[in-house]
Amino acid sequence: MEDLPAGLPEHELRDGLARYGITGKPVHAPVGFGDHHWTVYDRWFTSVSDLTTKPLSRLRRAMDTAAALGEQLPFVVAPVRSDDGDTVVLLNDRYALSVFPYRAGKAGNFGDPVHEGVAELLTALHRCEPPESTPVAPVEVPGTVALAALLDEPGEWFSRQAREVFVAHADAVRAALAELDRLAGHLPGERVVTHGEPHAGNVIRTPAGLCLVDWDTVGLAPPERDLWFLGGGTGFYALRWAVDDIAGFAAELRAPHEKSRDAELALHYFTETLRSL
Incomplete structure (x- = not known):
């Protein structure tokens, strides 16, 4: 997405990243269509989903599945887990965050x-x-x-x-x-x-x-x-x-x-x- 998401101040994104132990400044990446993305230090790639179009329960199951697949298949770029062990972190009532290792290529x-x-x-x-x-x-x-x-x-x-x-x-x-x-x-x-x-x-x-x-x-x-x-x-x-x-x-x-x-x-x-x- 090229526009920043309405209703998501940067401090809420930073608070979500902190739950992964990530403290760097997120840089908006206007790529894809549907979710919103940022990179941090060219080490992390973040995906912020709008829960008005993507149910949280379905998103959690998908990210948990991807994490499990990443343990079996080396080509799966799977989400990392937060300090609490979650693959999806709520940022507010509308948005949820997942974090992935950045892949250069x-x-x-x-x-x-x-x-x-x-x-x-x-x-x-x-x-x-x-x-x-x-x-x-x-x-x-x-x-x-x-x-x-x-x-x-x-x-x-x-x-x-x-x-x-x-x-x-x-x-x-x-x-x-x-x-x-x-x-x-x-x-x-x-x-x-x-x-x-x-x-x-x-x-x-x-x-x-x-x-x-x-x-x-x-x-x-x-x-x-x-x-x-x-x-x-x-x-x-x-x-x-x-x-x-x-x-x-x-x-x-x-x-x-x-x-x-x-x-x-x-x-x-x-x-x-x-x-x-």
């Missing part, structure tokens, strides 16, 4: 071709014993009910431009929802530990080899949940990704929000995803 960007070595990492991940904390990755898209209702009655949107592009692509969204239901019936019953988002932006090339970061979406699911990034599967998870983005951006852009760089990016991705259906 070169990361790709979302949309870049996935490094060929990622297939080997995913094979090892899918074969590992699931930690007890591993959450189940839902098959259904949480926002589809609200999304379907918008197709019948779009109502008023805070972003007029977002409403216009949504209405213009309503038929494509209806078709996508119907196809998603059809494809869901063809998913295999196998469930393995999946990363959830092993795209190029979450892969770092380091001198020691490839690393996978950003484990908040880890969950038990068919292997296709990861493998579609490599061009495999029935197409269900590729379409699910698009529908999930549309539902999330629609909710964000309908609600009152400040004009900001992140809001501009949300509108851009919303528009591009609708056009891709």
Whole structure:
């Protein structure tokens, strides 16, 4: 995220870092989309999650799972534990902090071709014993009910431009929802530990080899949940990704929000995803 999170003063971030024994000045890192990030001394990489969009219980289970996976798999960049042994620390009622070791190397960007070595990492991940904390990755898209209702009655949107592009692509969204239901019936019953988002932006090339970061979406699911990034599967998870983005951006852009760089990016991705259906 490029904007600083509203409602998080720096002293609360520093207080959270102190619970890990980290006292250096956090430097904002405008990378990724969804969470907010800072680095400290080029030794630590922090991720601050907004609990209005990411439930705390799910986040804790994901980070505990990543920590356990890091003990089995060397390519997992797992969260470190606070002085109290927690992988997630509350900063206030809205934000939660996780801390990771900083990995020097070169990361790709979302949309870049996935490094060929990622297939080997995913094979090892899918074969590992699931930690007890591993959450189940839902098959259904949480926002589809609200999304379907918008197709019948779009109502008023805070972003007029977002409403216009949504209405213009309503038929494509209806078709996508119907196809998603059809494809869901063809998913295999196998469930393995999946990363959830092993795209190029979450892969770092380091001198020691490839690393996978950003484990908040880890969950038990068919292997296709990861493998579609490599061009495999029935197409269900590729379409699910698009529908999930549309539902999330629609909710964000309908609600009152400040004009900001992140809001501009949300509108851009919303528009591009609708056009891709």
